[in-house]
Amino acid sequence: MKLSIDDETTKEMLTEIMVEIIKTRKDLFYDLILEAVEEISLANAIKEGRQDDFVSEEKIFALLDSED
Incomplete structure (x- = not known):
């Protein structure tokens, strides 16, 4: 026996x-x-904050290293 349920x-x-x-x-x-x-x-x-000018990974690490 097959059981079926409609939408x-x-x-x-x-x-x-x-x-x-x-x-x-x-x-x-x-x-x-x-x-x-x-x-x-x-x-x-x-979406609102996104801009076409992306920061490179090197700049981010340089900033993080300079705070030490």
């Missing part, structure tokens, strides 16, 4: 599961959302 049933089941997770594990859901927001913010900050 609508799958969608309904996943929705029920997600609602149950949100209700019972608010802490887990909160952590997931927080992490997603942090990742998006980091990506946006990198």
Whole structure:
């Protein structure tokens, strides 16, 4: 016997599961959302701060060595 589930049933089941997770594990859901927001913010900050003038590795190490 072959078991098959159509797309609508799958969608309904996943929705029920997600609602149950949100209700019972608010802490887990909160952590997931927080992490997603942090990742998006980091990506946006990198994109905004990125410029075409890159600093060579040698200059970075020279600056780090000069602080000693």
